[in-house]
Amino acid sequence: MRIAKNERVPVIADVARLAGVSVPTVSRVLTGNIPVSEERRKRVLEAIKELQYHPSPLARALKSGKRTMVAIFAASTETYGYAYTIAGIEEAAKAASYTIVISAVKSPDPSDVQAALELVLQQQLAGIIVLDFDPSAAEVLRQLPKTVPIVAASGFQAGQKGFPYAFIDEYAAGRQATEHLLGLGHRTVHHLGLFPLSQFSGRYQGWHDALTDAGIAPPAVLEASRDTHSGYQQGLRIASSPDITAVFCSNDGLALAAMRALLEKGIRVPEDVSIVGWDNQPFSEFTWPALSTVAPDFKGLGNRAFGLLQQSLAAPEAVQDSTAVPLLLERESTAPVSVRRRVLSPGSVTEP
Structure with a gap:
């Protein structure tokens, strides 16, 4: 008997038919829990090779009694920080033979x-x-049942009680970026x-406290969105405000958009306005000028979060x-700050 390849993904029953054995026999060969004659074992392995059969992780988990699926809950899979943290979790999970949903x-x-939880749980x-x-x-953390090991990854200064956290110390980095500009x-x-998310973030609080500790009243946040x-x-507002000479941005995308607006209005970076981003996205070192930024290492955050989950499973x-x-x-x-800019007329900027 031969089963045509490429018509569909082969299943365990296909392997059993091709090898001339029962499905339980194929399962025993795969798990190794129960001895199988060498002749049958050889036939099963040859059928697996010919069909290029790959047992599903869930099937292996059910047979072995070991669960190997890890769920990730996130508000986004596209935004840089989310995507690279997920990539770090996937990298560590794959190395440990776990699968991700x-x-x-x-x-x-x-x-x-609740809708997101019901499907995954x-x-x-x-x-x-x-x-x-x-x-x-x-x-999500408030609604999750405590029957499954849970780990959180965060850039906030503190997490909810009852969960181990992998943190990015955004506060320290926000202070450092601000102190660098000062x-x-x-x-x-x-x-x-x-905004309003920024006011709850560690990077915002680090910026705020660095200014306050330097005896400087923090100016109002230049409010932006993920757009x-x-x-x-x-950036257009900054271009028309000669008192703004240094800007710390929530992410590299906002920083680059602001830089574009400044360039269009004849404001030089960094001679007139210094800018620091956040994320260290791959393009940031190839902009003109190359963007000073904070590198949070989101993939490392994902690696660490999965490591904590492994520890939770063990102890x-x-x-x-x-x-x-x-x-x-x-x-x-x-x-370094240069001579203050002076606005002569809307869209026209020079130095005194």
């Missing part, structure tokens, strides 16, 4: 959260990782931030939070 949570509305899960970057994730002689540092165009609009009482401080990359978009 991802559930996107549309909003913090309890009904949206029907699976045979080894554990759950929540990207606690936003209100949606916070609601050290270049800027009288103050403005924050181009995702990069909002960064461009704020839940012994798991400690993990924290890493992002790295400030000083490139070409920051420089």
Whole structure:
């Protein structure tokens, strides 16, 4: 008997038919739990090779009694920080022979959260990782049952009680970025931030406290959204505001959009305005000028989160939070403060 390839993905019954054995026999060969005669074992292995059969992770888990599926809950799978954290979790999970299922949570509305939970919690899960970057994730953590090991990854200063956390120390990095700009002689540092989320983030609080500790009243946040165009609009505002000479941005996309607006209005970066981003997206070192930015190492965050989950599976009482401080990359978009800009007329800027 021969089964045509490429018509569909072969299943265990196809292997059994081709080898001339029962499905339980194929299962025994795969698991190795019960001895099978060498002759039958050889036939099964040859059938597996010919069909290029790959047993599903769920099937292996059910047969072995070991659960190998990990669920990730996130508000986004596209935004840089979310995507690269998920990639870090997947990388570590694959190395440990675990599989990943991802559930996107549309909003913090309890009904949206419950809908995301119901689908995933029907699976045979080894554990759950929540990207606690936003209100949606916070609601997920509140609604999750405590019957499955749970780990959270976050950039906030503190997490919800009852869960081990892999943290990015955004606070320390926000302070460092702000202090770097103050050290270049800027009288103050403005924050181009995702509002209202920015006011709850560690990077915002680090910026705020660095200014306060330096005896400087923090200026109002230059409010932006995840839509990069909002960064461009704020860049136009910065161009017409000669008192703004240094800007710390919530992400690289906003930083680059603001830089484009400044360029169009004849404002030089970094001679007139210094800019620091956040994310260290791959394009940031190839912009002109190269963008100074904070590198949070989101893939490393994902790796650490999965490592904590593995520890939770082995000894839940012994798991400690993990924290890493992002790295400030000083490139070409920051420089010592120069002579103050002076606006002559709308869209026309020069130096006195």
